[in-house]
Amino acid sequence: xxxxxLISTLSKTMSGVTVATIxxxxxxxxxxxxxxxxxxxxxxxxxxGRVLKPKDSERLVLFLKDLNLPRPDKYATxxxxxxxxxxxxxxxxxxxxxxxxxxxxxxxxxxMNPSGGIGRYPLVSRFTALLSVAYIAYPPxxxxxxxxxxxxxxxxxxxxxxxxxxxxxxxxxxxxxxTLVSVYDQxxxxxxxxxxxxxxxxxxxxxxxxxxxxxYDMDQxxxxxxxxxxxxxxxxxxxxxxxxxxxxDRILLNALSVQWQYEKKDNDFYFVSWLDNSSGSKKSKKSKKxxxxxxxxxxxxxxxxxxxxxxxxxxxKLGYTREYRDxxxxxxxxxxxxxxxxxxxxxxxGGSMLVTGRSGVGRRDVVTLAAYMMRMSVMTLNMSRGxxxxxxxxxxxxxxxxAGIQG
Numbered sequence: 001x002x003x004x005x006l007i008s009t010l011s012k013t014m015s016g017v018t019v020a021t022i023x024x025x026x027x028x029x030x031x032x033x034x035x036x037x038x039x040x041x042x043x044x045x046x047x048x049g050r051v052l053k054p055k056d057s058e059r060l061v062l063f064l065k066d067l068n069l070p071r072p073d074k075y076a077t078x079x080x081x082x083x084x085x086x087x088x089x090x091x092x093x094x095x096x097x098x099x100x101x102x103x104x105x106x107x108x109x110x111x112m113n114p115s116g117g118i119g120r121y122p123l124v125s126r127f128t129a130l131l132s133v134a135y136i137a138y139p140p141x142x143x144x145x146x147x148x149x150x151x152x153x154x155x156x157x158x159x160x161x162x163x164x165x166x167x168x169x170x171x172x173x174x175x176x177x178x179t180l181v182s183v184y185d186q187x188x189x190x191x192x193x194x195x196x197x198x199x200x201x202x203x204x205x206x207x208x209x210x211x212x213x214x215x216y217d218m219d220q221x222x223x224x225x226x227x228x229x230x231x232x233x234x235x236x237x238x239x240x241x242x243x244x245x246x247x248x249d250r251i252l253l254n255a256l257s258v259q260w261q262y263e264k265k266d267n268d269f270y271f272v273s274w275l276d277n278s279s280g281s282k283k284s285k286k287s288k289k290x291x292x293x294x295x296x297x298x299x300x301x302x303x304x305x306x307x308x309x310x311x312x313x314x315x316x317k318l319g320y321t322r323e324y325r326d327x328x329x330x331x332x333x334x335x336x337x338x339x340x341x342x343x344x345x346x347x348x349x350g351g352s353m354l355v356t357g358r359s360g361v362g363r364r365d366v367v368t369l370a371a372y373m374m375r376m377s378v379m380t381l382n383m384s385r386g387x388x389x390x391x392x393x394x395x396x397x398x399x400x401x402x403a404g405i406q407g
Contacts, residue, residue, distance in 0.1 A: 001136045001203070003111040007063055016058035019109075024064055026071040026119060030083035034093065036062070037103065051102040060106045067110040068120045081127045084108055088130045118197050138203060141181055149177040151210045160219050167223060175259060180209060180227070183255045187235055187248065196240055205234055215347065216271070217300040224262045225303065228252060229271055233344060270309045270340050271301040273347035274373045301344060309336055313369070320372050329365040342370035377402065 004021075011019045020040045022032060040060060041052040054060035070080040086093055092102040110131075115122045139147070153170035161167045184206050191199045209230055216226040236248045256262035304312075313331050321327055329335060345351040355363045364380075371378050379402065381387075381395050 001138055003136055004065060006136070007061070007109055007111070011061060017061060018054065018057040019061045019063050021063045021065060024066045024069045024080065026069055028070045028080055030079050033062070033080065033083060034095075037106070041106070049100050049102060051104055052106070053104050054106065058105065061109050062106055064108070064110040066112055068112040068115050068123060070121075072121055078121065081123060085127050085130055141185060144181045144203060144206065145174065145177045148180060148206060148210050149174045151207075152177055155210070155213055161223065176227075179255050179259050180206060183231065183252055186251050190247065190251070191239065191244065198238060201235070209234055212348070215301055217302045221301075221303050224256060224260055225265065228256060228262070228264065233341060237341065270304050270306060270336060272304055272309070272340055272343050272373070273299045273301050274343065275302045275304055299347070301347065306333070306336075313339065316369060316373050320369065327365055327369070329362055329369065335362065335366065338366045339370050342367055343374065346370060346374055346376065377406070
C-alpha cells in the first residue's frame with residue numbers, strides 16, 4: 001500500500017530528519033533496537049546520566065517494518081512492544097549493566113500488515129494506546145490505472161517505442177494500463193491466501209510488472225509479448241497446481257486478446273539475457289552505445305527460438321562438463337523454460353529466488369547452468385548437522401571476497 005514509501009518521502013521533505021529502518025522478524029528482540037540506536041546515535045554524558053542523541057541530524061525517526069512479526073514469549077508478552085512502550089513513556093532504557101540510558105530527539109514509527117495471517121500477532125491495546133494509528137488501504141482501480149498509465153507513458157517515450165505506430169508518444173498507455181489493472185484485480189480475487197499462504201498479490205506486483213518491461217530489448221521483442229511473459233513470471237510462477245496455471249493463462253490471454261487482438265506464440269517464449277546480439281558488427285556496436293542497459297548485466301532479455309535455445313543449452317552443458325563436472329540434465333521444454341526463469345531473476349539487480357521442488361528434479365543443475373551462461377560463479381554452503389552462525393559468517397566472508405576481488 002506504500003507505507004514505507006510514504007515514510008521515506010516525508011522524511012526527505014523535512015529538514016534535519018533521518019530515518020533508521022529495522023526489518024522485524026519472528027526473532028527480533030529489544031537488543032536489535034538497542035544496537036540500531038547505538039549505530040545511529042552518539043552517546044553523551046550529562047548530569048542526569050548517559051544520553052543517546054542522533055548523530056547526523058536534529059531528529060531521528062526509528063522506523064520498524066512488520067511490527068507484528070516478533071514472536072511473544074511464554075507469558076504472551078512481545079519484548080519489542082514492551083521496550084518501545086518504555087521508550088515512548090520514559091524516553092530511555094536500562095542497559096546490560098543496569099544503568100539508565102536516556103534517548104532524546106528520537107521518534108518511533110512502525111508499519112504492519114493486518115494480523116491474522118501466519119506468523120503475525122496482534123498488538124495489545126496497552127501499546128497501541130500510546131500511538132497514533134493510521135490505516136492505509138490499497139488505491140481503487142481508477143487510481144491504479146492512472147498511476148500505471150504514467151509509468152507506461154514514460155516507457156513508450158523511450159526508443160524504439162517512441163516511433164511505434166501503436167505505442168509511440170504514450171499512445172494507448174491508458175488502455176494498456178486498464179488491461180494490466182483488470183488482470184491484477186481478477187488474479188487477486190481468484191487466488192487468495194485461503195488457498196495458499198503465499199498467494200499474496202499487491203500493487204507492488206503491478207509496479208514490478210510495468211518496471212520490469214525496461215529489462216526487455218524492444219528492438220527485437222513485441223511489447224505485448226513482453227507484457228505476457230513478464231506477467232506469467234510474476235504471477236503464474238507462484239501458482240501451485242496445473243489447473244491454477246491454466247486458469248491464470250486464460251485470464252491474461254483473454255484480457256490481451258479482447259483489447260489488443262493478441263495471440264500467444266507458443267514456440268517463441270524463451271527470453272534470455274545472455275544472448276549478446278550487440279557484438280560482432282560495427283552496426284551492432286554502434287547501436288549498443290545508444291541503448292540503455294540493464295543495470296545489473298548490461299544486457300536485456302531477448303526472445304530466442306526453441307531450436308536455437310536448445311542448441312545453445314547443449315553447447316553450454318558440454319562446456320560446463322568439460323570445465324567442472326558431469327551434468328545429467330535433460331533439455332526438455334520444461335527444463336529450458338526454468339532456465340529462462342532463473343536467467344531473468346539473476347539478470348535483475350539484486351535478484352534473489354527460492355527454488356522449491358522434490359529431490360532429484362534438477363533444481364541445482366538448472367540454477368548452475370543459468371549462472372554459467374551468464375558467466376557467474378555458483379558457491380554452495382556446505383550445510384551439516386554442526387553448521388552454525390559462525391560457519392555461515394565464514395562462508396559469507398568467502399563469498400564477499402570472491403565477489404569483491406573477481407567482480
